[in-house]
Amino acid sequence: MGVVGLIVRLRFAMWRTAMSRSPLHLVSSIVGALAALGVLTLLGPGLVLLAGQPVRITALTVPLFAVITLMWGVLSLIATGVDSILDPARFAVLPLRASELARGLLAATCTGIPALMLAGLALAQTASWLGHPPAVPAALLAGVLGLLTAILFSRAVTSALAAVMTTRAGRVLGAVVVSLVTLLPLGLNLLLTTGSLAADLSSFDATRSATVASWTPVGWAWALPFDVATGRWGAAAVHMALALLLIAVLWVVWVRRLDRTLTSPLTSAGGQRIGHGRLLPAVLGTSPTATVAARRIRAWYRDSRLVGIALRTAVLPVFFVAQAVLTGMPGLAGVGVVTLAVFAGLTLMNDLAFDGPAWWLHVAVGVRGWEDRLGRALASAVVFGPVVLLTYAVSVAIGVIGRPVPWLTVIVVAFLASLGLAVAVGAVLPGTAPRTGGNPFAATSGGAAQGCLTAIVSFVGPVVLTLPVAVVAAVTAGSQPGRWLTLALGTAYGLGLLALGVILGGRRLDRRSPEVLGQLAHAQL
Amino acid sequence: MTEVGPGDPALELRGLVKEFRGRRVVHALTLAVPRGSLFGLVGPNGAGKTTTLSMATGLLRPDGGTARVLGHDVWADPAAAKAAMGVAPDGMRLFEQLSGRELLLYVGALRRMPVDVTAARAAELLAVLDLAEDASTVVADYSAGMVKKISLAAALIHAPRLLVLDEPFEAVDPVSGQTIRTILRRYVASGGTVVMSSHVMELVEGLCDRVAVIAGGRVLAEDTIGGLTRGGSLHDRFLELVGATDSAGKGLTWLG
Known part of the structure; x- marks a missing residue:
């Protein structure tokens, strides 16, 4: 008990320090708490209302919570390291047994906002079975077992994956797998838009999906009240045994991994050798700008933190195009490619944060601000320009973009404007990035883990900057010379914005480089 | 550009002040490093060595005072000052996705050197x-000593006239340490200037020409090694200057 209490208290102490030292932590904690509260107020009452419904509808809790448990594991992969306050490796020098530490870490996790939210949902789940009194204790038990399953599942998955992540090749591989897994919701969305979902309560029957979900590992625990309410005591016994067994297995897996972490905390990567890299200098030249660009281009395939982002950005358009094809809405593909262009441009927003304190080299050498800015913009253009253009070309070829030239105008302007915006704002608010070699999953997009201001700027900025051209492109769409003239003028306008971004951002770096370096010292979480 | 006279010190700090969160850590620090000297900066932990060197190299903006490198004001004309010096800070990360060789080529290109020369x-x-064997290994996989060595190489590549090194020998093995010592001595003999910080007194005593003792953000003493030690050891003189008391002698009796 002593160790458990100690670790929980340690967690709160470190949390408090982190929040009092950086407003970013405070803001993100508040936003997180509000988001959790939002989910609770959104789902909670709905769950409680299920109490008045027949079993075939109340059974909805089983598939719902099975999916929540599954998503818990998936999301923890993305969020791992966000709460790295209690990194087990830090306990390596203390005389602690893995099982003791595991109990302490489990207790600390349970006092966190996400776990409290899940516990609230589990309670609501119990309330939704109030209409079937025998099932209520079963629902309560299911809530406890389900909560444990979700938390241990995420812990076991992340710690097992962390083992793969000790080598750089493993990290890249892991980033690939995880980014594809996080795209799952998009795939689900695709399925939902194609199939028509019957939402008529009178004919609605969740029994079948509940039965299916109850026989998946994530559904074992949550199936208990459903089994009891339908009087299938045998199934209930089997489900409970399986749920307990799963918890035991997850516990053992996690404790084993912890044991390994405690005895070999130094995750040595071993010498990774790389090629000479003569291609990029030959293509781009050897000016400081080109050199910065070449380094950032290399980072997009060498740095596991960026590989995931690049991959997601590259796979995203496939969904847009597929959705446009399936729904037959011509505007959707165009909007999809424009969104891709904006995302691709905005990835530059926290580019400095990915360099982190290592950026001192640019300051010490005296790299001019505009060279730094232009080099990074060039790198993003080289990496994402082809992706954007290819998606556009494919969309046009399969006929989902109705008016190719006006859309191309908007896409080009959106890309250039976002690049310009990102290089200018990125010099003032360098944002945050996951630590090098630390955790390759966190900070999924440019705006995710950053302050609210950056998020607003990245949301509003591209729209405001692109809208005038979009209006002109729509107006001139009817005339052949007008279309092309708009494309030419739009491109010039976009290049102008990029130049402005490079100059303004560069000037800021020239004047305030030591201060930016100070910001970067805390940029990696 | 300011007129640079041959008599200017290699590094001249005048009245440097730095405050963190209202707490003053460097108090009007003044120091002149003559050209062609191997200058040691020693002081206890938290003395302000790294802060001072950061302000001297353009990495940290001082709250007051000036820093001049070979006559160029670091904060008024940073480009000229930074072109003249090579810097290897301590504990600052490098671009870890680059190999050792790539890092050196990168620095060379940023300093606008011809590719073949770099x-x-x-x-x-x-x-x-x-480091030849690990030239193609990414810096992320380098050991602490190797990182020190590649930082030194990156600071040397453009043949600067002033070299500012923060703890250059930390974590470096004795063989490489000897190599670095030879490099630094030869560099100084050919007219270059080295400013290095260290808390290993024996090292500074054997290697440096001049030494400044810093504690609490102030220069306590600054002289040639011989002038400062006056026959004794730098170690004893240092302890005397920073006013170390034998606090470990009285307590910790339970440790045996």
């Missing part, structure tokens, strides 16, 4: 510093 110097530096 490549030749990089190869030579890697060989001399015993």
Whole structure:
């Protein structure tokens, strides 16, 4: 008990320090708490209302919570390291047994906002079975077992994956797998838009999906009240045994991994050798700008933190195009490619944060601000320009973009404007990035883990900057010379914005480089 | 650009002040490093050595005072000052996705050196510093000592006239340490200037020409090694200057 209490208290102490030292932590904690509260107020009452419904509808809790448990594991992969306050490796020098530490870490996790939210949902789940009194204790038990399953599942998955992540090749591989897994919701969305979902309560029957979900590992625990309410005591016994067994297995897996972490905390990567890299200098030249660009281009395939982002950005358009094809809405593909262009441009927003304190080299050498800015913009253009253009070309070829030239105008302007915006704002608010070699999953997009201001700027900025051209492109769409003239003028306008971004951002770096370096010292979480 | 006279010190700090969160850590620090000297900066932990060197190299903006490198004001004319010096800070990360060789080529390109010159110097530096075998390994996989050596190489590649090194010998093995010592002595003999911080007194005593003792953000003493130690050891003189008391002698009796 002593160790458990100690670790929980340690967690709160470190949390408090982190929040009092950086407003970013405070803001993100508040936003997180509000988001959790939002989910609770959104789902909670709905769950409680299920109490008045027949079993075939109340059974909805089983598939719902099975999916929540599954998503818990998936999301923890993305969020791992966000709460790295209690990194087990830090306990390596203390005389602690893995099982003791595991109990302490489990207790600390349970006092966190996400776990409290899940516990609230589990309670609501119990309330939704109030209409079937025998099932209520079963629902309560299911809530406890389900909560444990979700938390241990995420812990076991992340710690097992962390083992793969000790080598750089493993990290890249892991980033690939995880980014594809996080795209799952998009795939689900695709399925939902194609199939028509019957939402008529009178004919609605969740029994079948509940039965299916109850026989998946994530559904074992949550199936208990459903089994009891339908009087299938045998199934209930089997489900409970399986749920307990799963918890035991997850516990053992996690404790084993912890044991390994405690005895070999130094995750040595071993010498990774790389090629000479003569291609990029030959293509781009050897000016400081080109050199910065070449380094950032290399980072997009060498740095596991960026590989995931690049991959997601590259796979995203496939969904847009597929959705446009399936729904037959011509505007959707165009909007999809424009969104891709904006995302691709905005990835530059926290580019400095990915360099982190290592950026001192640019300051010490005296790299001019505009060279730094232009080099990074060039790198993003080289990496994402082809992706954007290819998606556009494919969309046009399969006929989902109705008016190719006006859309191309908007896409080009959106890309250039976002690049310009990102290089200018990125010099003032360098944002945050996951630590090098630390955790390759966190900070999924440019705006995710950053302050609210950056998020607003990245949301509003591209729209405001692109809208005038979009209006002109729509107006001139009817005339052949007008279309092309708009494309030419739009491109010039976009290049102008990029130049402005490079100059303004560069000037800021020239004047305030030591201060930016100070910001970067805390940029990696 | 300011007129640079041959008599200017290699590094001249005048009245440097730095405050963190209202707490003053460097108090109007003044120091002149003559050209062609190997200058040691010693002081206890938290004395302000790294802060001072950061302000001298353009990495940290001082709250007051000036820093001049070979006559160029670091904060008024940073480009000229930074072109004249090579810097290897302590504990600052490098671009870890680059290999050792790539890092040197990167620095060379940023300093607008011709590619063939950079490549030749990089190869030579890697060989001399015993990094040739790991030239193609990414810096992320380097050990602490190797990181020190590649930082030194990156600071040397453009043949600067002033070299500012923060703890250059920390974590470096004795063989490489001897190599670095030889490099630094030869560099100084050919007219270069080195400013290095360290808390290993024996090292500074054996290597440096002049030494400044810093504690609490102030210069306590600054002289040639001989002038400062006056026959005794730098170690004893240092303890005397910073006013160390034998606090470990009385307590900790339970440790045996």
